Amino acid sequence: MITNEQIIAQGLDRIRAGYVFPEKAVDVDAEIRRRLDLGAYAGLDGPGLCEAVTAHLQEVCPDKHLRLLWTDEPQSLEPADQDEGRAAFLDLLRRENQGVRRVERLDGNIGLIDVRWIATADGGAAVIGAAMHLVASSSALVLDLRSCRGGAPEGxxxxxxxFFGDDQVHLNDIYDRTSGETRQFWTLPHLPAPRYTDRPVxxxxxxxxFSGGEDVAYTLQAHGRAVLVGETTRGGAHPTVRHPVTEHILVTVPTARSINAVTGTNWEGVGVVPDIPVPADEALDRALEAARGGGNID
Known part of the structure; x- marks a missing residue:
């Protein structure tokens, strides 16, 4: 039976080998091993171990994607299969209507789109386009990301x-430590629905x-294309790889980082800060108030 010490050692090996900031991985390794030597993890069961180690990881390195993760469902101990993981995510998106929960036309000719997941660009294009068609003639748009938990960078x-014109706009980049490559993300020249460029968002x-939802919010805010209303988001900007340690424990290692084309940084650890801070359950009313009052993003 694998011990807590062995679980932690394997997790730290993965972090040192893959974490997007190698120098921080050294600090993380030293601190967790120090606590291990002091007996901080002795006697903890699986979920308790994951909770304690994750808390300590994020004390040293406030990266919300850096975690020791417990799962009730047994996992394969084979190395993570990227194709299998992508297939599972695509299946989730199909069951969740490519992340679009609802589309409405509200009083005052205001469009509302409730997005729970950020779909892939290929699989989600038709549904995203259909949603944008339905709000194409609205006077203002509310994009509700309050329950959006992540998704695909290309989506x-x-x-x-x-929300931009036909000319391409450089949105952000993602640097990957494993390959050493930087992938650029630009606005797309062709879309399956009309652009929404001349009205408030x-x-x-x-x-x-979180994650992909934060990407959309941060990018639109940084480019001055939307007003953010609500609460500061969770703060997860680093694409992540999951590695099995036991059948029930995974270590999640951020191997890449987002770099916004305007700010030169991202929202990791700090979240996306709204322009109009209000409790989440008041955000829609506050946005509608601004929209109906002729509020704009200038």
Missing amino acids: AAMWCSY YVLTSATT
């Missing part, structure tokens, strides 16, 4: 593309908004 770029956020 985030597609969502953002609708309000993005709703909450403390639940």
Whole structure:
């Protein structure tokens, strides 16, 4: 039976080998091993071990994607299969209507799109386009990301593309430590629905908004294309790889980082800060108030 010491050692090996900031991985390794030597993890069961180690990892390195993760469902101990992981995510998106929960036309000719996941650009294009068709004639748009928990970077770029003109706009880059390559993300030249370029856009956020949802919110805010209303988001900007340690424990290692074309940085650890801070359950009313009052993003 694998011991807590062995679980921690394997997790730290993965972090040192893959974490996007190698120098921080050294600090993380030293601190967790110090606590291990002091007996901080002795006697903890699986979920308790994961909770304690994750808390200590994030004390040293406030990266919300850097975690020791417990899962009740047994996992394969084979190395993570990227194709299998992508297939599972695509299946989730199909079951969740490519992340689009609802589209409405509200009083005052204001469009509302509730997005729970950021779909891939290829698989989600038709549904995203259908949603944008339904709000194409609205006077203002509310994009509700309060329950959006993540998704695909290329899908985030597609969502953002609708709010810029035909000319390509450099949105952000993602640097990958494993390959040493930097991938650029630009607005798309062709979309399956009309662009929404000449009217106000309000993005709703909450403390639940994470990862891909934060990408859309941060990018539109940084480019001055939307007003953010709600709560500061969770703060997860680093694409991540999961490695099995036991059948029930995974270590999640951020291997890449986002770099916004305007700010030169991202929202990791700090979240996306709204322009109009209000409790999440008041965000829609506040955005509608601004939209109906002729509020704009200038």
